[in-house]
Amino acid sequence: MLSLLVLTPLLGAAVVSLVPARRRELFLPLGMALSVAPLGVAGAMFFSFEKGRASFQMVEKMIWWEPWGVSWHLGVDGISLGLVVLTTLLFPLSLAVSDSITDRRKAFVIAMLFLETGLIGSFLALDLLLFFVFFEVILVPMYLIIGIWGGGRRVYAAVKFFIYTAVGSALLLAAIIALAVMHSSRTPEGALSFDYLALLNLDISSTAQMWLFGAFALAFAIKVPLFPFHTWLPDAHVEAPTAGSVLLAGVLLKLGTYGLLRFNLALFPEATVSLVPVLAVLAVVGIIYGAVVAIAQPDLKKLVAYSSVSHLGFVVLGIFALTSAGLQGAVIQNVNHGLTTGALFLLVGMLYDRRHTKKIDDFGGLAARVPQMAGFFLFMAFASIGLPGLNGFVGEFLVLVGSFPSLPAPTVVAAFGVVLAAIYMLWAYQRVFTGPLTNPANRNVADLSFKETAVLAPLAALVLLLGLYPAILLERTAPSVEAILDRIEQSTDYQAPSPGRLADVFVSTSQDGDQ
Amino acid sequence: MNPDVVGDIAWAGLAPELILVAGAVSLLLLDVQRKPGVGVLWGSALGIMVVALALGIWQWVVAEPSGELVFGGMLLLDPAAAFARLVVLVVSILAVSAGRGLFAHLGTRAAEGLALVLLASAGFVLMAASQNLVMMFLGLEMGSISLYILAGITGDGVRSDEAALKYLLLGAVASAVFIYGAALVFAGTGSLSLVAIGAFLGGYLLLSPAVVLIGIGLITVGLCFKVAAAPFHVWAPDVYQGAPAGIVGYMAAVAKVGGFAALARVLLIGFESFRADWAPVVAAIAALSMLLGAVMAIISADIRRLLAYSGVAHAGYILTGLASGSSGLSSVWFYLAVYAVQLVAAFSVISVLGGPASSGSDLAEYRGLYRRSPMLAVALSVSLLGMAGIPLTTGFVAKLGVFLQAWQQGLEWLVVVAVLASAVAIYLYLRVIVTIYMQSPVTDDPVAYDRPTSWSLGLATAFTLILGVFPQPLLSLVESAGQL
Numbered sequence: 001m002l003s004l005l006v007l008t009p010l011l012g013a014a015v016v017s018l019v020p021a022r023r024r025e026l027f028l029p030l031g032m033a034l035s036v037a038p039l040g041v042a043g044a045m046f047f048s049f050e051k052g053r054a055s056f057q058m059v060e061k062m063i064w065w066e067p068w069g070v071s072w073h074l075g076v077d078g079i080s081l082g083l084v085v086l087t088t089l090l091f092p093l094s095l096a097v098s099d100s101i102t103d104r105r106k107a108f109v110i111a112m113l114f115l116e117t118g119l120i121g122s123f124l125a126l127d128l129l130l131f132f133v134f135f136e137v138i139l140v141p142m143y144l145i146i147g148i149w150g151g152g153r154r155v156y157a158a159v160k161f162f163i164y165t166a167v168g169s170a171l172l173l174a175a176i177i178a179l180a181v182m183h184s185s186r187t188p189e190g191a192l193s194f195d196y197l198a199l200l201n202l203d204i205s206s207t208a209q210m211w212l213f214g215a216f217a218l219a220f221a222i223k224v225p226l227f228p229f230h231t232w233l234p235d236a237h238v239e240a241p242t243a244g245s246v247l248l249a250g251v252l253l254k255l256g257t258y259g260l261l262r263f264n265l266a267l268f269p270e271a272t273v274s275l276v277p278v279l280a281v282l283a284v285v286g287i288i289y290g291a292v293v294a295i296a297q298p299d300l301k302k303l304v305a306y307s308s309v310s311h312l313g314f315v316v317l318g319i320f321a322l323t324s325a326g327l328q329g330a331v332i333q334n335v336n337h338g339l340t341t342g343a344l345f346l347l348v349g350m351l352y353d354r355r356h357t358k359k360i361d362d363f364g365g366l367a368a369r370v371p372q373m374a375g376f377f378l379f380m381a382f383a384s385i386g387l388p389g390l391n392g393f394v395g396e397f398l399v400l401v402g403s404f405p406s407l408p409a410p411t412v413v414a415a416f417g418v419v420l421a422a423i424y425m426l427w428a429y430q431r432v433f434t435g436p437l438t439n440p441a442n443r444n445v446a447d448l449s450f451k452e453t454a455v456l457a458p459l460a461a462l463v464l465l466l467g468l469y470p471a472i473l474l475e476r477t478a479p480s481v482e483a484i485l486d487r488i489e490q491s492t493d494y495q496a497p498s499p500g501r502l503a504d505v506f507v508s509t510s511q512d513g514d515q
Numbered sequence: 516m517n518p519d520v521v522g523d524i525a526w527a528g529l530a531p532e533l534i535l536v537a538g539a540v541s542l543l544l545l546d547v548q549r550k551p552g553v554g555v556l557w558g559s560a561l562g563i564m565v566v567a568l569a570l571g572i573w574q575w576v577v578a579e580p581s582g583e584l585v586f587g588g589m590l591l592l593d594p595a596a597a598f599a600r601l602v603v604l605v606v607s608i609l610a611v612s613a614g615r616g617l618f619a620h621l622g623t624r625a626a627e628g629l630a631l632v633l634l635a636s637a638g639f640v641l642m643a644a645s646q647n648l649v650m651m652f653l654g655l656e657m658g659s660i661s662l663y664i665l666a667g668i669t670g671d672g673v674r675s676d677e678a679a680l681k682y683l684l685l686g687a688v689a690s691a692v693f694i695y696g697a698a699l700v701f702a703g704t705g706s707l708s709l710v711a712i713g714a715f716l717g718g719y720l721l722l723s724p725a726v727v728l729i730g731i732g733l734i735t736v737g738l739c740f741k742v743a744a745a746p747f748h749v750w751a752p753d754v755y756q757g758a759p760a761g762i763v764g765y766m767a768a769v770a771k772v773g774g775f776a777a778l779a780r781v782l783l784i785g786f787e788s789f790r791a792d793w794a795p796v797v798a799a800i801a802a803l804s805m806l807l808g809a810v811m812a813i814i815s816a817d818i819r820r821l822l823a824y825s826g827v828a829h830a831g832y833i834l835t836g837l838a839s840g841s842s843g844l845s846s847v848w849f850y851l852a853v854y855a856v857q858l859v860a861a862f863s864v865i866s867v868l869g870g871p872a873s874s875g876s877d878l879a880e881y882r883g884l885y886r887r888s889p890m891l892a893v894a895l896s897v898s899l900l901g902m903a904g905i906p907l908t909t910g911f912v913a914k915l916g917v918f919l920q921a922w923q924q925g926l927e928w929l930v931v932v933a934v935l936a937s938a939v940a941i942y943l944y945l946r947v948i949v950t951i952y953m954q955s956p957v958t959d960d961p962v963a964y965d966r967p968t969s970w971s972l973g974l975a976t977a978f979t980l981i982l983g984v985f986p987q988p989l990l991s992l993v994e995s996a997g998q999l
Contacts, residue, residue: 065987067994068919129915133906140905143945147953155953163942170938174918174931181922192919 078480223256242349326402333395365437538563546626617761639773678757696733764862804831845997883956
């Protein structure tokens, strides 16, 4: 099933490439239809996912090249489950709002479907080299999406995006090779192996762990992006077309936090424990810095972009809190941020399609003209701020509750991030949608069309669902998260502080989670 | 096996080279007698190479290269030699089929040009198969002299003449350095046969190895010059820029195949027991080549100079494989094979765009190429992505193989330098891709090219992409070629 999930978008791309380029009206509907297929498969995966199991499920393994120990090895666990579903959900939605892409539509749809394969593959890969291949291959379609279909400074933004991530992944490759060679020198058969499960059993010296942790963390910190590696993000977001921004914020950034959780924590527990202060401080700086810069932004899209820096700081803080509540919060906040920020970028894109500006000052008093759009924006802004009852609250609350016992000072500072989020989000809403309608250009702005409502509605529904009943995700993620924490506790003398298991309050199944 | 015994005159083992040489001679005779059209000459040259390739494949598959010494211990017909032959022939066929325009431009001298291509191919294959320093020199000269002439064959342009002269003068110096090194090694060991040298150096402890060490150094320098490794690369940008576009890719690719094969034989058979002495030097040359090549390529405004400098960087990656000793050899073969194909494809596109006899190709001419000719744009960008080592291209598998070997042999620092250099290098390939896809074209004229060119480009592109995802056939092929 997982191979099918990875390959369906690729097949879709093949189908699209067969359609002659002059039938340009066909491409977007076709692309949407084709990207609904992986969503269906992902849905089936979500419901056949067995709750209460920490290990990987639906594992598939095929040897790719024996002498190097590389295989096509896929599997899903609680950490990747939500992200895969989120990915497959965001693709049809972003294709649906890509009407403004008029140039080279065929290539655009093919690039999008390639991107989808790469993203799903990265989340499911259980072979480090396979992960690297997917991780790196994503750059090419994303680079093209920003660079060809982006805004005015698109080339600059695309090149900056590519260079930043490529530098990060260069050292990641060296570190992956180092692990494979280490496997060959530490095992009796002397075989190279890139297999995640095999590498988990490696006994790595603490010095080596520090170096490898550094290489992995750099690659992922650039992707997240963690302060001070975030400077590519506002450029890429602002210049990317709406679909690009949605996927960049919704899914691509999650590769960074996912990678930290999946690889850094699990493979290098000793280094993780000793480097917690560094990463926690960077995360908190990111939270505050992102929020403060967001407040000052005159450009709505840039505001949402900087809010991502802030929100992902929470995720990183939750990860390096090394408590089960913090990790749970990080995993679920990954998904939450994808939903809310994805929706916010969609809304900004819809505004831009109508007015061809993203400057906050150009708007004002729009609520009277576009009540539905204003309603959705406010709803998503509340979710992003963390209003109880919506999904953002669950994630940020868990992160803060989980981090406080182990990292009290950073948590206190981070909590101000929530306040700042309320400021920049509500102030932006106020300036765009409330007040008198002063700019005459805004008189004739149309409200959401049926299609746009249909795009936003599923996101809003999920925001509400995860806010009211987070257990649907938490009970699936809990065992895997606990397993990572147990691994760290077993291989180092670190002990998670006892209130750290507060997540049990929310999740009844996690007691029997570690099988 | 005693290398001094006069072995069989194994004509069958050399059949592909004999056909190439005989073909070159007959092309010239045919030209004198009948004055056939360019199409006939070009077609027969291609036919000769295809026959030679078929024989080469037959020898690989059916006769299975046994590793026997033939021609009095001059040549070793082992899997490595057979693989080098396949690579050289495939590259020649791809280049000549895309290069019809150049030979048409040469007019009455077309036969000359085609004969030189055949001779150069034969020369570099012999160089790759040689087991004796004198034989190696003969192969090197046979190939190089043909290339010197090819570099200036159009004779219409200062740049082309400059390129040919520069190539000739510096190449001659390099050959002299090589042969002087061979003489010193002969003085130190009493033999020119690599097997005998290896046995002597491995068997005796030299009290004053200085002469041999200097000899090793000079031979290495001579060959590094041929493969354009830094700091012996200065000729490459000028020659690549000035020589006729239709032949540069071929020149660069076959010289690298022959040069690296010879380097591998010399270092890993002849001087294996001195590995502790040469490995650090080779590693240093590799590091310098990768960094210098990447940085210089970034500041080049001419796509040919850019590819020349990127070729310096690639020489560095291949030397990284060599520095890891004989276990790295199969990764060297893989790298050479895939890089040669990428190089030929890239230069075929350049030749189509700038004209086959042109000198110099300003990057600005490539603006918006995608709109003018999607096929050329895709072929060029796939080659470039392959050179950049992006996954799902052969370039990634090649780099991975080299890095894995180097890391296993304890050259961790070199791998770190290599990955950083490739991160830098990505920028330069991106620059070209930005120009092709994201800038508006200077003119909207579609670009015309003949059918053989599109076949050649299609094959090269498919090779880079398909073997990038499923490299297993080539990987198992080079595994047997990796045993010296």
